[in-house]
Every structure is written in C-alpha cells, then in structure tokens.
Amino acid sequence: MRVFHSPLHARHDGGVELHRGQLVPCFEMPARADYIARALRDVGHAFVEAAEHDDSRLARVHDAAFVDFLRTAHARWREEGRDGSMLPSGFPARSLRRDRVPAGINGAMGYYAFDAGTPIVGGTWTAARASAHCALSAAEDVLSGSTAAYALCRPPGHHAARSAYGGYCFLNNAAIAAQRLRDGGVERVAVLDVDYHHGNGTQDIFWTRGDVLTVSIHGTPETEYPWFLGFDDETGEGDGAGGNLNLPLPRGTDWTAYTAALETALAAIRRFQAGALVVSLGVDTFEGDPISAFRLGADRFPQIGARIAALGLPTVLVQEGGYAVAEIGLNVAGVLGAFTEAR
Template sequence: MDVVHSALHAGHDGGVELHRGQLVPCYECPARVDFIEQALRAAGRHTWLPPRDFPLERLLNIHDAGFIEFLRTAYPRWRAEGRDGSMLPSGFPARGLRRDRVPSGIHGAMGYYAFDAGTPIVSGTWEAALASAHCAMTAAALVTEGARAAYALCRPPGHHAASGTYGGYCFLNNAALAAQSLRDAGKARVALLDVDYHHGNGTQEIFWERDDVLFISIHGTPDTEYPYFLGYADERGAGRGEGYTLNLPLQRGTDWAGYSAALATAREAIQAFRADALVVSLGVDTYDGDPISAFKLRKEHFPLLGGQLAGLGLPTVLVQEGGYAVEDIGHNVAAVLGAFDGAVLR
C-alpha cells in the first residue's frame, strides 16, 4: 500500500493541554508518527511517498476562508504581542454570548475559532496541519488514479475540525478533504467511516446537509466521552443530508463483540448507500491500553478491523486520526493495514 507522509508534522509539538480539568503534557505528540513509521517500515510492504502540493483554495471546499486565515496567521500574531510557547484559548462564545463577530484581538479570535483548551498552537502548527491535509489529499489522488487503497499518515489529525472551528488536536479536516477530493475527481457517492474512539464532530458538521457523502461514526457515547456535544444516535443530518449521517455511540468498556456488531451495521449502511469510494478516519484509540479512551479492543482485533474494511471492496483512503498508547500505536496501525492488504490480495 502507498503511504503518504511528511516530516513537517514534527513542527507541531504542543507542549501542554487542558485535559479533563488538568493541565498535562500533550497526548498528541510527534512520537506517535515515529512509532507508526517504524512499524510500517519494518513490515516492508509499503511504498513511501511525500505529499503533493495543492493550492490553498482547495481547503476552501471544506473550510471557511476566515478560519483558514486565522490558522495561517495565528502564531505570528501571538509572537507580535511578545509572547511565545503554546497558544491556548481562555474564553469561548458559549450560550448567551455573541457568535456573530470575530474579535480583532488574538485572544478573542482564538476562543472564537477553538472549541476546547486542549489543542495548542505553536510555531510549526500551520505548516504541520497544511502538510497533513496535503497527505490526505494526495492519498485521495492516488486512489482516483487507480490505486486500490492508500494510507495518509496524517499528523495532526483532523476529524474534530469543522468548517470554521478547531479542537480535539485537529486543525484541518483531513478526512473531509480526502472525501471532497474523491468527489471532485468524479466519485459520485463517498462513504466516510470514522472508527476513532471519539466522535468525528467536525466531519459530521461539514457533511450535515449533503447527500453525496455518507458519514458514519462508531465512538464512545457523548454522554461521558469527548467531544460531549455531538454524536448521539438521533443525529441523522438535515435538508438534503437527512438520513446520511449515522452515529453508533457505544458505552465505555465496549469489547470486540459489541464493537464488531456496530461495525456490521456500518458496513450494511455503506453497501446500501452504493458507495463508489470509502474514506476511513482510522483512529486506533479504541485499543484497551489507550490512556484517554475506554474501549477494550486488543491487539488481535485490529487485523479483524482491517479485513472488514477491505471486505467492502471499495477504493479506499485510510486517514490517520487518534491513538495515544504511543508504544503500541505502530503495531495496531500496521495490523490494520497489513490485514487490509492481505484481504485485497486473496
């Protein structure tokens, strides 16, 4: 399988985040990619490619122009105020506050565009996020050019980023950009399956009113799990998109039996949709050793996931999302990709 990867990811090293009320070192760190790369290179079956360049305007198919300008200029504006280190917001436009104006100052703008205080911006964040988006778009291009599948080793991840907000370690929605790239290349119906432990709230918002992209997410229930305010089963889309969002929330402690049942439901929906291509938001934080998640998938279950994804028989773009058990992330990703490749070759 082709693997698209950029070393620019390492420029985004956030330092600290606010996690469940405590200031802690960032779980989303450069070492995640290092361990994935080591495991995939050890497997020896992949072709490594750099991302292609794409015009900045391609991002505007998914994201708001003002939001992109904020991300592009945020850290220089921060530095212009004599600050350094990590940027974290301290105020948000919650209920009862105005949401129709972007404050001119960097601190207010940060809170306007962010939805949590767990996603720091540092000097290399924009370059890393843009390269990550280019990885996903390149993987989509490879698939439209005839590859059965391609894997985008994206960091930072993307599925929490909405059209005009960032959070959950995500700045640009890599999976959504991949799906849009497939649509632009002529794939009439694209299924986007999010298997990360956390709900892909940004992806849902982006495709909420569209019927050409089916969004499905299997995730920890928002009753107790981040991002808390989206991901319930009664969220089904709106307008033309009504019925094209499928949320499959599961309780903390769900094991492979419960997870695989939800996966079967997702596969049936993708088949009924008659998808022409598949994008997978591949989070492996469903692993029972993950420090910020609470499913109970073990190492032997990730090859089963890869086989189930391959069994859909669709041109597939796999986009890396979460996974924070750093020393095991490489094994789990390699297991998914290896089983996918093996199922395709059989």
C-alpha cells in the same frame, strides 16, 4: 499500499494541554507518527512524501476566514510579545454572541476553538497543512487507480469543523480527502470513522449534503469527548437528511459489541452504494489507550482492517487518534496489513 507522509508533521509539538482540569504534556505528540512509520517500514509498505497542493483544496470544506486564522494565528500571538503554546481562555457559549469574530487574537482564538486541549505553536500551520497534503495525495493516488492508499496524517483532523478547531485537530483531513474524491469524479463517497471519539467535524462539514455519507462508531458523548455531538438522533438535514449515522457505545465496550456496531456501519455503507470510501483510522479503541475506554486488544485491529476491505471499495485510510504511543504502530500496521491481504 502506499504510505503518504510528510516530515513537516514534527513542526507541531504542542507542549501542554488542559486535560480534565490539569495542564499536562500533550497526548498528541510527534512520536506517534514516528512509531507508525517505523512499524509500516518494518513490514514493507512503500513510503511516498506527500506532494504540494494548492490551499484552495482546503477551502472546499473549510471557511476561508477560519483557514486564514489558522495560517496567521501564531504570528499575531507573537506580535503581542508572546511565544510558546496558544490556548484559549474564553468561548462564545450560550448567552454570548457568536456572530462576531473579535479583532484581538485572544478573542479570535476562543471564537474558533472549542476546547483548551489543542495548542497552537509556531509550526502548527505548517504541520497541519502538510497533514492535509498527505490526505490529498492519498486521495489522488486512489483516483489514479490504486485500490487503497494510507495518509499518515499528523496532526489528526476529524474534530476540525468547517470553522472550528479542537480535539488536536486543525484541518479535517478525512473531509478534505472525501471532497477531493468527489471533485475527481466519484459521485458518492462514504466516510467511516472508527476513532474512539466522535468525528464531530466531519459530521458538521457534510451535515446538509447527500453525496457524502458519514458514519461514526465512538464512545458515547454522554461521558466521552467531544460530549456535545455524536448522539444517535443526529441524522443530517436538508439534502443530507439520513446521511449521517452515529453509533455511540458505552465505556468498556468489548469486541462483541464493537463488531456488531461495525457490521451496522458497513451495511449502511453498502446501502449507500458509495463509489469510494474514506476511513478515519483512529486506533485509540485499543484497550491500553490512556484517554479512551474501549477494550479492544491488538489482535482485533487486523479483523477491523479485513472487514473494511470486504466492502471492495477504493479506499483512502487517514490517520486519526491513538495515544498508546508504544503500541500505535503495531495497531495501525495490523489494520493496513489485513486490509491489503484481504484485497
């Protein structure tokens, strides 16, 4: 399986985030991608640097004004005499207006962000754009006839909505890949999100569309981030009615309960009769992850890879979360190795 990557991912190094009321070093760090790359090279995966793509591909799933905000945010921040990490200090919550984007950078940041845990720094746009290019390159590899391709995306993407960023995510790499598959002629695409946290951004982007099925297995939003989406009664609207499946699970979920949810997800994808699959591959379901609470051992990730491969679909695997940095490479390699062997 080809691994599409970019060294530009390291340009985004957020520094600190607000986590449960405290400023702490970012859990989403450049070392995550480095550990994954090392583990995949050790087992012989072929590495390909992502190609350059036109930004019009980003606007296929994101609002153009939002993309422009991300492109210019840190420069505007510096124009006010500041540097370092940008974190918002206010949000358009209930009773506040949401129909106007403030002209100043502080207000604009709060308008487009939905948390204070996703800092923007000088290299964020470069890294986020390169991450999207990894997903686009992997999608084009599959369109060209490859059975599967893996995008080593960093920063991750599944929390980024049509016009909002958060959860360490700026551009929705999985949605960008799914749209590229559609634009390349695949009539029906399924997105399977196995990250510990709900793929709220992907759900938002495809909420009213019937051509892309979105399925997410995740920690229940009753107690887990992002809290305000991911419940099982969210099924889509309009042409997308019935096209969104959420499978929330409680803290402490073990392999028995997880695999039951995975089989439900796979059955839904089979019924949808997708022509291709995008996997939002988060490995923060690992029992040692510092910001998650499932109990999956490292030996379970190959089983996840094999079960997904059994769908028999052309597949783009897009890297999302996983914050047990020392183990992240082992767990990703486990998924990809078993997927490849099963094919």
